[in-house]
Every structure is written in structure tokens, then in C-alpha cells.
Amino acid sequence: RKEVEQDPGPFNVPEGATVAFNCTYSNSASQSFFWYRQDCRKEPKLLMSVYSSGNEDGRFTAQLNRASQYISLLIRDSKLSDSATYLCVVNRGGGGADGLTFGKGTHLIIQP
């Protein structure tokens, strides 16, 4: 099993719809979890951290399921500007740069 796995997509979703995608991780000792957003030919930027109790930031909701070792991202009322690649990132521990594992990303296309 790969360390961090994501469905690469693309997910083609009409504007205004709700879309969700998951990410699974293999290391049960992983301590922290993130979703990063990467626009075409740009650098990744932190979208949100994912906490054990789940967390919400506006239209975005992230959930963590430690028992099944997956995290999810839900986007409500999707906008054209949400089109991007969403990277799942897992920290194996300690918080240092060497502990981060990046998924290959899920490509999301919001259609008008």
C-alpha cells in the first residue's frame, strides 16, 4: 500500500454542486494531516489542516478517520475558482519537513 493515496480524477463538477474526495494513508503512526491546493503551474498552498474532531472553513469541511486511516475534503457550493489540484499531505511525526508525505493530488474541474 502506498503511503498516501488519492484518486487522481479529474472530477468534473458543475458550479454550485458539492464534491468530496478522500485520501488514504498507510502509516498508523501519522500525527498530522493537511489539504494543500495547487493551481496549474503554481506552488502548493495550505488549504486547511485536518484535526481529529473534523473542522470547517467556510465552504470547506475536512474529516479525519484514524480507524480507517483516511481523510476527506468536502467542498460545498463549488465555485469556478475551486478548480485546482488538491494534495493530501500526511506528517509521519515530529512536524519536521522530513516527515511529510504528499499524495499525487486530485484534479478538480468546476464547470460553468
Added chain:
Amino acid sequence: NAGVTQTPKFQVLKTGQSMTLQCAQDMNHEYMSWYRQDPGMGLRLIHYSVGAGITDQGEVPNGYNVSRSTTEDFPLRLLSAAPSQTSVYFCASSYQPSDSYNEQFFGPGTRLTVL
């Protein structure tokens, strides 16, 4: 506050040439790291540094050297470029973490082609 800056934005090299990719940050971050991103692959860590004077290897260090003489700068040197090093290179920095939820700030990237 410029964040993380990288130069050059684009570079074309011939096989065997050497060059240095520059990275600087003005956020007084202790952690700095270099990643490469290839089509169909996640970001892979090349080298990282936990502070000035301290560097360590990541997942794919072969063919690259780094140094960290100041907190601000973390250059990546390609010793003898190979076509397999054609990639997009991202530099990142972060605070020395007191906990594990530690945001990585990325530079805009350097697109390198080795012929």
C-alpha cells in the same frame, strides 16, 4: 514580506552542466527544504535543513548538494545535470515546530529542463 523566493524561474541545461538553484525566505523560519515534482508523482523531498549549518538528506538526494550558511538562504546545487533531473523544483520553509501542525510555505518553483 516576500515570503519564499526562488531563482531562476526557468532553466535549460545540457547534460553534465552544473548549476545552483537559489532559495531565500524572509520569515525567519528555521526549517527549509527542497522538493521536486514530476508528472504523476507527489512532491518528493530532496534535502532539508532544520537550521543554519545543519542539513540532511530526504527521499531523493542523489545528484544534489545543499548548504545552509544563513537562516535565510538554502541553495540547491546540481553537480552534473542529467535528463532524469528534468523537473519542477520547489523550495519550502516553515517555523521550527512546537507541535506537528506546521504549515509549509512554498516558493514559486523553478522549471528545469536537462537536454
